[in-house]
Amino acid sequence: MKFIVKHEINGRLRIHVVQKRMTYTEADTLSWFLSNQKNVTDVKVYERTADAVICYVGDKEEVLNLLKQFSYENAILPEHVAAGSGRELNAVYQEKLVMKTVLHYGSKLFLPMPVRAVITSVKSVKYIWHGIRCLMHGKIEVPVLDATAISVSVFRRDYATAGSVMFLLGIGEIIEEWTHKKSVGDLARSMSLNVNKVWLKRDEQEILVRSSDIEPGDHVVIRMGNVIPFDGEVVTGEGMINQASLTGESLPVRRTVGQSVFAGTVLEEGEIEVLVKAVSGSTRFEKIVTMIEDSEKLKSSVEGKAEHLADRLVPYTLLGTGAVWLLTRNITKTLSVLMVDFSCALKLAMPITVLSAIREAGENNITVKGGKFLEAVADADTIVFDKTGTLTKATPTVKEIVAFSEYSENDLLRIAACLEEHFPHSMAKAVVDAAKERQLSHEEMHSKVEYVVAHGISSSIDDKKVLIGSSHFIFEDEGCTIPSEYQDRYDSLKPEYSHLYLAIEKQLVAVICIEDPLREEATEMVRDLKKAGIRKVVMMTGDSERTAAAIAKRVGVDEYYAEVLPEDKANFVEKEKAEGRKVIMIGDGINDSPALSAADAGIAISDGAEIAREIADITIAADDLREVVTLKLLANAMMKRIHKNYRNIVGINSGLILLGVTGIVQPTVSALLHNASTLMISLGSMKNLLDENKRTELE
Template sequence: MRFIIEHEIKGRMRIHAGSNKMTYEQADTLLYYLHNLKNVIYAKVYDRTGGAAISYVGSRDDMIRALKDFHYEKVVVPPSVLENSGRELNTKYQEKLINKVLFHYGRKLFLPYPLRVCYTGIKSIKYIYEGIKSLSKGKVEVSVLDATAIGVSVLRSDIETAGSIMFLLGIGELLEEWTHKKSVGDLARSMALNIDKVWLVRNSQEILVPSTEIEAEDKVLVHMGNVVPFDGEVFAGEAMVNQASLTGESVPVRKCKDSYVYAGTVIEEGGLTITVKETKNTTKFQKIVTMIEESEKLKSALESKAAHLADKLVPYTLGGTALTYLLTRNVTKALAILMVDFSCALKLCMPISVLSAIREASLYNITVKGGKYLEAIADADTIVFDKTGTLTKAQPTVINVVSFNGDSPDELLRMAACMEEHFPHSMAKAVVNAARERNLEHEEMHSKVDYIVAHGISTFIGDKKAIIGSHHFVFEDESCELPQGTEEKFRNLPEEQSHLYLAIDNKLAGVICIEDPLREEAEGIINSLKKAGINKIVMMTGDNERTAASIAKMVGVDEYYSEVLPEDKAKYIEKEKAEGKKVIMVGDGINDSPALSAADVGIAISDGAEIAREIADIIIGEDNLFGVVTLKLLSDSLMKRISKNYRFIVGFNSGLIALGAGGVLQPATSALLHNTSTLAVSVRSMSNLLE
């Protein structure tokens, strides 16, 4: 790409991309390319001017070389990025806002007074109609107040006041609609499917292929704990499918041959082979948008309280207006009160504050699925962490493979990887990655694989039963034995490492030793959460007592529990909630799903199991455990902002009412100050909480 550097300081440059304007697609393509450069830490592309601002680390020459290598036609951008970028939405609302302001003041300057009267009268019909419609339903809401204020102004021939009220109301509605659509769009995009590879069934073989290669009528296998990647019809298998993201059903639905399944639903038990009917995920995106817009999850208790309070205050405002007129017989004073109310600001500012906080969270690679979860985090006093993949690194590493049956370590690792590659867990990924690094390729050599949550995997290789999993699963549940003469070798396995046990025909075949190092930031995160107001921090793990005690001591949690099952985590959380605690759960695996669902707020790691991400209320980046601290600070700041907005709205508008009743302010001035203050608070509520 040919470009001009317009401005530059160390680590930052602003460029012009060689044309005065970009299309939305070109701008999104360039932004996608920049975001995927390892040395770029921030980028923004301006489609209207054909420019870009880039912050980077490392060599300036490398940055310039990367920009020179860029060509629009050579960059492969996922269709969902282009279809759902939100760039067009932002441009559309910016233009609407500018046009509204220009038209309002242009009309005042250039339109003759008689035409302005006609225009204002016609426009007022919409607001008056809404007020009458509300009254006809027996409700005295904000629309009644707006209709009364505008109607009285028109009847008094105070066209300027009526026009100003409608203009400011229109601006407020536009800002709220823009913020809402943008926040919902950002949330929906972050929830939309991002499945890179799927299991294609071809000639009785399971082949892992890029999802982009799948076509209609292909057969795709989906294992337990995974998200269904495409809409389709069940060809074989039986499963319990969680459809909550699309239908709101709290109970999984049984699916079997000839049933229809939808992209984005999650298999909780069993497995399905699906005949693909729809390969595009735009329908899934639209379903998510609809679900979010209709869901009460977006509303926090404070939002709902503000909306109800706003409607309840309307009769008092109308009553105050009538009382002032009865006492003073002064229409101007009465109208000055009518022009001011608390409800408009309360209804507008609270949702904008919450939606803006959700948008801000996305800047930190955090997906928040609803405003009420931010409120719950602000109130939380207890947090429960899973260990593996959460407090420890998301990418454990295979250190050694110890053979107990005479097979080579590579052969044992190849066999283990063949079994483990079907299931999403950090330990499984470690085995699969180790096999890949050693170039241990394999064809599918086993029959159907059964995954036992929090225990392990069972299958048949030929006519031999093969299992892999925890010590409890292999030696207690499956009653496997050590080969004769290997007792000493077994006792000398390194204690500081986690172990996966592979057994064939009830005899231990090998032990895979895995290093599961603690995240460097784990201790700092625990300390930061304590300073932020979390009173009790707990670690729960299925690992053994020795490992759990060591990790707990290093990170400084208040309590820890070892060798727990998924239901144990959920029971502990339910017990804490019954004692009046507000509980956050942080996890990443299939076995964390019950606890994530039971908690007041479930937080999943983005690199974890798909079912955990689906069930969780909030998702944080895989390398961003500090996101939990960020969420706490963001939530606390949001509650402070809402409280501050509430005090300002009540105080300022009370002052306007008093000045209006005293005859100090004219109705037009009261309306102007009231609506301007509402817009000012709304705009301020759209600003970032964390600077």
């Protein structure tokens, strides 16, 4: 690629790409390519000027060489990046705003008054018709008020006032539409598939391959708790599939041989083999956008209340207008009331505040599936944490393998890894990673694998039943025993580790000791959550009482519960809600899914089980739990801004009505000030809620 360096300082370059015109796709491609380079920390590409600003670390020559080697043809832009880019959307709406402003003020400067009067009269027809249609449906809502104000101004030949009202209403409509579409697009991208590897079935063998290598006609195996990555048809097995991401149905549906399954749905129960029919992800993105736009997911109750209140205020505004006319018989004072109403600002500012909060959450690596969930976080006073993979690190490691048989440690680890690699959980990943580190080959040597939620895995090897899981699963559910000669060894297991039990033919053969280190930020996060308004912090885990007590003491939770099952977590959440508390649940595993569904706001960790992320209302990145605090502060700030907007709208508009009735300001000025204040409040609602100053309020 040919380019010119326009400006440079240490760690920052501004270049100009030598080409006639840069398309949106080319700008996205260049931006994506540079942002994925390890020495590039930030990049902005401006398609209008074909410029790029690149922030980097290390040697400048490395960046220049990357740019020299770059070509649009060789840098293949991922489909989900291309489909979800907001670059073209932003450019289109920026142009709309500029054109509307230029045309409005340009006509005032260059067109004679008779021509402007005709243009204003023609434009007013749309608003007047909307008002008439509203009345025809038996409703007295905001369009009626807008139509009345505009039609009275046109009737009085006050074309300047009518034009200003329509201009500001049009600007507001563009801003609202822009913000809504951008928020919907961001939300849809965050919900798009991100399945990296799948189990390909070939010659009766299962091979773990990249999802990008799958082609139509291939057979893939999907097990319980996993997202179905492709559209296809079930050829073996049956399962219960959660299709909420596409249809909105909360209950799973049964799918068996010969029936279709769709990308993005989740297999809640069972195991199926799917004949792949389509591998493209673009239709998935389109389906999600449609679903979000057609649903009420984005609506919070405060948005609904604002719209409802706005519509309810319209008749009172009209009555107030009539009362002023009857008392004063002064058309100017009467119009001053008509030109000012509370409805526009209420209907415009509240949704923009909520959608902007969702956008800002995305900028902080937090995916929020709707405004009502942010409101639930703001109202929450109780938070429930799963332990493993949530309060503890998502990358536990195998520290020791204690044998209770003649099998070698490597053989025991090989067996465990062969079973565990099929299921998404941090403990399972630790076992698989340990086998890789020892370079142990653990190709498929077992029969069908059965996963028992929150308990363990059952299969058979060489016609021998093999079990791996919790002590409850191994000893109580399956009735396995400890060889008598190894009892002392069992009694001396180190309590600071989490234990995974492996049994063959009802006999314990190994205990895998896994270090489950506490996140460094966990204690600070709990303290900051309490400062942000959380009154009760609870930890729930399937681990032993001894392990749970130690973690709870270090973290500083108010309550903890050990050896709990998935239904126990969900029941606890329901009990807290029944007592009048607003509850947040945070987890990462399949066993957390019932509680995530039951909570007022369910939060999943981004690298946890796919079904947890699908069911959860909010997803946070796994890198730092302090994002939970950021989420709480953001939700609090959203509600604070909404209440502030209410006060400002009521105060400003009441003042304008008073000034108009007393004759201090003319209707034209009232209309201008009213619409200007509405626009300013709406623009203010688009600003980020959390800046560096606000983030320090906890420090």
